Amino acid sequence: MVHKTLTVNNTEGLNIKQSAKIAQALEEFDSKVTIIYGEKVINAKSQINIISACVKPGAEITFQCEGDDEEKALAKIVEIASQGFNG
Numbered sequence: 001m002v003h004k005t006l007t008v009n010n011t012e013g014l015n016i017k018q019s020a021k022i023a024q025a026l027e028e029f030d031s032k033v034t035i036i037y038g039e040k041v042i043n044a045k046s047q048i049n050i051i052s053a054c055v056k057p058g059a060e061i062t063f064q065c066e067g068d069d070e071e072k073a074l075a076k077i078v079e080i081a082s083q084g085f086n087g
Contacts, residue, residue, distance in 0.1 A: 005060055007060050019051045032065070
């Protein structure tokens, strides 16, 4: 299992556009990917679950990946985060 804590560095937080980007990017990976936001544990491959978490701008969230391609999945998340979750 690998994990990384990232800051949501855009002005919208994780809204419809950003949550779609995350969920779509993770579809290609077999690993289980979750977002930990406060007490919430969210399926990162589900756009609806991400939107429902109401992640605000500036929030710190942890992505946790577990599976055969966990390193690649985490690298993809880091890439998306570096683009403000808009990439």
